[in-house]
Each structure stands twice: as C-alpha cells, then as structure tokens.
Amino acid sequence: MESAMGPELNDEELYEHHKFIASKGQEPLRVDKFLMNFIENATRNKIQQAAKDGHIWVNEKIVKQNYKVKAGDEVKVLFEHPPYELLLTPENIPLDIVYEDDVLLVVNKPAGMVVHPGHGNYTGTLINALLYHSKDLPVNSNDRPGLVHRIDKDTSGLLVVAKTEAAMTHLAKQFFDKTSEREYVALVWGNVEDESGTIEGNIARNPKNRLQMQVFPEGEQGKEAVTHYGVLERLGYVTLVSCKLETGRTHQIRVHMKYIGHTLFNDERYGGDKVLKGTTFTKYKQFVDNAFKILPRQALHAKTLGFVHPVSGEMMRFDSEIPEDMSLCIDKWKDYAKHSM
The missing domain is CATH 3.30.2350.10 (Pseudouridine synthase)
Structure with a gap:
C-alpha cells in the first residue's frame, strides 16, 4: 500500500482518502456501488475514474470497479481534488448577516449552501463567502476558518462565526460545555x-x-x-x-x-x-x-x-x-x- 500510493502523495495536488471496513452483514456488492453508499457527492463517473487510475484498493490490493465487496473487506479509495489553497478562495457571495462586531458575526444560511468545502463542493460554500467578507478569520482544529459549529447543506438557519482566535476558543467552549x-x-x-x-x-x-x-x-x-x-x-x-x-x-x-x-x-x-x-x-x-x-x-x-x-x-x-x-x-x-x- 505504501509503495502504491507513494508517488501520488508526493505530487503537489491534494487527494482525498477514504477507508471503510465492510460490516459483518455486508452482502456481496460491486465496489463502485459500495462506495456510492459511503461517500457523499461521489458520482459513479468519479468512482469509475478512480478505478481506472488504480486508486481503489481492497485488502491492500488494487481492484477493478466490478470487484464484489464482502463482509470484513477493507476498502480504500483515493480521489484527486483541487489544491488546498483553491478550496479556500474568497468568493463574492451575498451573505445574510444578522449581527456583526469586531470579534464575531451571526449569519442566516440559506438551504442549499454547503458550510465548508469538501468532496464535490469545492466552491460556493459559506466559508468561501466568509473569506471574502472577512479577510483574516481564525482557523479551527479542522482547518476551517471561523467555524464554531455547522449545519447541514439543506438545513437553513443561524450560525455564529468567530473573527478572532480568542472568540473562537470562547465560543467553542460554550458549545462543548452545552451552554449555548x-x-x-x-x-x-x-x-x-x-x-x-x-x-x-x-x-x-x-x-x-x-x-x-x-x-x-x-x-x-x-x-x-x-x-x-x-x-x-x-x-x-x-x-x-x-x-x-x-x-x-x-x-x-x-x-x-x-x-x-x-x-x-x-x-x-x-x-x-x-x-x-x-x-x-x-x-x-x-x-x-x-x-x-x-x-x-x-x-x-x-x-x-x-x-x-x-x-x-x-x-x-x-x-x-x-x-x-x-x-x-x-x-x-x-x-x-x-x-x-
């Protein structure tokens, strides 16, 4: 596995890695269909391309898209995606800002807007909009600027965003302590x-x-x-x-x-x-x-x-x-x- 993935990991481009263990009750299922059930926004074409590139492994061996996954199999897949700096590009996207001061802002997120970039959603996210609005947002432990909490893509509503390191620490503790x-x-x-x-x-x-x-x-x-x-x-x-x-x-x-x-x-x-x-x-x-x-x-x-x-x-x-x-x-x-x- 190390040698198989080594050259790709040395490239300047970033890749996304996913690893799954098939459950005990897993009936035999083609690996491309198996991965469709496990990776959000992964299209059949993207999975098939990964298979053609030799980027799907089962139990440390490269497999084709028609391999049948069985109970206990360890499945790994590697997807190419844009360089990290492109994922955090400021974009001039309108924001419904409910409140803002020097250390935080509260935004009303519309349904359909993804909160942070990820597989299949590299642009048009709330993070891209926030980076355009506020240039120097602090980064949380998951490398996501300003985020203290999140809501799902198709859920609408209120989010608080930190604009300073101190505010992020303070707000994050409130969510952790269940006082928000x-x-x-x-x-x-x-x-x-x-x-x-x-x-x-x-x-x-x-x-x-x-x-x-x-x-x-x-x-x-x-x-x-x-x-x-x-x-x-x-x-x-x-x-x-x-x-x-x-x-x-x-x-x-x-x-x-x-x-x-x-x-x-x-x-x-x-x-x-x-x-x-x-x-x-x-x-x-x-x-x-x-x-x-x-x-x-x-x-x-x-x-x-x-x-x-x-x-x-x-x-x-x-x-x-x-x-x-x-x-x-x-x-x-x-x-x-x-x-x-």
Whole structure:
C-alpha cells in the first residue's frame, strides 16, 4: 500500500482518502456501488475514474470497479481534488448577516449552501463567502476558518462565526460545555404523541451506509446525543415541532426524530421523501408530491441561537424567520388538515 500510493502523495495536488471496513452483514456488492453508499457527492463517473487510475484498493490490493465487496473487506479509495489553497478562495457571495462586531458575526444560511468545502463542493460554500467578507478569520482544529459549529447543506438557519482566535476558543467552549442555546423548527411525518419529550441515544455512522448516521441506544458506539422536543402544531399526518439541542452531533435532529418514528418531511437521506403517513388515495399522493416540490429538502430550520458574547459577557439571543419554502409547505399542510381531517 505504501509503495502504491507513494508517488501520488508526493505530487503537489491534494487527494482525498477514504477507508471503510465492510460490516459483518455486508452482502456481496460491486465496489463502485459500495462506495456510492459511503461517500457523499461521489458520482459513479468519479468512482469509475478512480478505478481506472488504480486508486481503489481492497485488502491492500488494487481492484477493478466490478470487484464484489464482502463482509470484513477493507476498502480504500483515493480521489484527486483541487489544491488546498483553491478550496479556500474568497468568493463574492451575498451573505445574510444578522449581527456583526469586531470579534464575531451571526449569519442566516440559506438551504442549499454547503458550510465548508469538501468532496464535490469545492466552491460556493459559506466559508468561501466568509473569506471574502472577512479577510483574516481564525482557523479551527479542522482547518476551517471561523467555524464554531455547522449545519447541514439543506438545513437553513443561524450560525455564529468567530473573527478572532480568542472568540473562537470562547465560543467553542460554550458549545462543548452545552451552554449555548439552539432551537430548530422541523416538520415531521406522523402525529407526535407526547406534547414534549427528550430523545437520548448515542449517534454514530451507520455501518452499512456511511452517508447516514444511526442511533445506538445502548451507548456501545458513537457519541452522546440529547434532543428536547415540543409539539408546536398538529397538522394531521405531519407535526410541526420545536427541537432544542443539548449536543450537536451530525444529523442529530434528523436521526433522533426518525428513531422515535417521526422522520423529517422530505428528508431524502432518511426516507422522508416518501409518503410515510396518510391515505392511499391518489389525490392525497398528489398533494404530498406537490408539497415535496414546494419544499425540495428536509423540513428543518435553525431558528434561534443563543450564546454569551466572548468579550462583553452579555447573553446574545437571535431569532430568524422560517424561510419561504418551508413556510409555504407548512401552510399547505395547515390548509389540508383544516379541510380533510
């Protein structure tokens, strides 16, 4: 393996490396299809090109794209991507800045914008926009300028960004100590039975699909995750809920709500883009399809954000409007519930 990858690693260009161990329950599956399940935004063409270049290994041996991955196989793939400095190019992208001072800013991120550059998303990210807006952002432990926390590409809402090293340290500690306040609004499938509740369960990567996270209730894997939820409005086959995060794990609300049987509306990755509750009537299916078109993403918005200002010590709280696509979808369900339930 060392000799096989050595020449590429000496090139000036950067490469992305991914390594996976096929789970015990893995049925034989072509390596290109296996990798499609494990690498976000990796196209079939990109994986096939990696195979042609001899950049896919299984158990330390180069394989072709039709190799069948089996339980226990160690799969490695190497992708070429632009040099690091190009990934952090300032771009003149408009930002919805809610608040700004000398040490931090709060931005309202639109759905569809990736927070930081990565595989398949090398430009047009929030980081590219922030670097244009503020020239000397501090870098966090993952080499990501200004970032203290993040939200998913298709989730909209509030993010705080640090403009100095001291502010980054101070804010990061608040998130680590669980003293920051974060409230999300979500539209979920089904009628949530309890008016409020707390979901607890460790979260880690799904061993069979690395693009998904999974709850491990016994705590045998993953990191502790706690979500508090409350019902805002019942709309028949869907429910509008408020979710307050005690921890901030990848996909936390999406995974926790699915875990209790209430997948987010139109959350494609977790199966919410199908009719999960309701009737079999054709008219109803058409209604849901129209709702999907109005809101072509998971129904999740980071509505409020609270933290202690790193310099003044003042408690800062920010609130944002639910974006139009999500608001229109909620109104559509309200109207349906009023006339059909």
